[in-house]
Amino acid sequence: MAKLSIIIPSYNHGEFLIDRLETIYNQTYKDWEAIIIDDKSTDDSVAIIEKFLKNNPDFNIKYFIVNENNSGSGYNSWKKGIELAETKYIWIAETDDYSDVTFLEELIPVLESNEKVSLAFSASHYVENNKITYDSSNRTKDLNVNKNEYKVIDKSVFFKRMPFDTYITNGSSVVFKKPNVTIPDTIFTNKQCSDIFLWSYLLENSSFAFLNKNLNYFRRHVGSTSTFLQKHKLESIYHENAKYLNLFKQTDKYPQFINHYIKYYIWSHKRDFLNTSSVRKIQIDKNLRLLYFLELIRFTAFKLFRK
Known part of the structure; x- marks a missing residue:
């Protein structure tokens, strides 16, 4: 063999x-x-x-x-x-x-x-x-x-x-x-x-x-x-990344996931800012959705004031 x-x-x-x-x-x-x-x-x-x-x-x-x-x-x-x-x-x-x-x-x-x-x-x-x-x-x-x-x-x-x-x-x-x-x-x-x-x-x-x-x-x-990924919406990647965090028990990275999602997906697809489907994929308590909107406000303010 x-x-x-x-x-x-x-x-x-x-x-x-x-x-x-x-x-x-x-x-x-x-x-x-x-x-x-x-x-x-x-x-x-x-x-x-x-x-x-x-x-x-x-x-x-x-x-x-x-x-x-x-x-x-x-x-x-x-x-x-x-x-x-x-x-x-x-x-x-x-x-x-x-x-x-x-x-x-x-x-x-x-x-x-x-x-x-x-x-x-x-x-x-x-x-x-x-x-x-x-x-x-x-x-x-x-x-x-x-x-x-x-x-x-x-x-x-x-x-x-x-x-x-x-x-x-x-x-x-x-x-x-x-x-x-x-x-x-x-x-x-x-x-x-x-x-x-x-x-x-x-x-x-x-x-x-x-x-x-x-x-x-x-x-x-x-x-x-x-x-393909450079030319199309990346949200499906975040759904799979959320699955990864859950499967390999990296729950401490949930805040990092949210920040990454805002920076690399939401900021270039601003019309989707109410779309929290990726966040819900990792949701284990109601605070994560709140964390998403707080981080979105913080990131938006940072971008605006930097200008």
């Missing part, structure tokens, strides 16, 4: 598939098997995958599944792939990203040599229009890891930022140990943020490692989740 499962959740990324499949095929670490799950793509993704596998018969494919109907979320493919995996380690290789060919060779030993580490991730390049635009160094700079080195870091450092910010650029930058127990379904039911739910679940009783080397290439493009 292979040591690592590569889960490849495919959906309408035909134009990027060859880059992804080739950088998997050419990994210098070879002890892997692939699980490809296509979520009823409407482009030529399935044909591209079939042709690639035919032309590369030694590509170690364990499952190639094409769903009969679209599941509604790529995270359902994550869930199915993790359930099918029988290996010690898992890498979710998103089909619109690609990687350095040494990605696995450099991250797997980090997991193997650190028993209490449940996931390891690398630094990333951001790619737009096939050009590298910047990297993830600002996101991870306070981890204080020297370039081309890795560090094992306590889970408390990760949870301190959550759910409003994360050190992890995206799923393709992470390799993790498969838990010995079934991951709860609720982890994968979020449309936008199930990745941070998964990382947090894995880290509840362990540590993480960060390798400060740009081995992952995170592609931003029309249709990607990050691009």
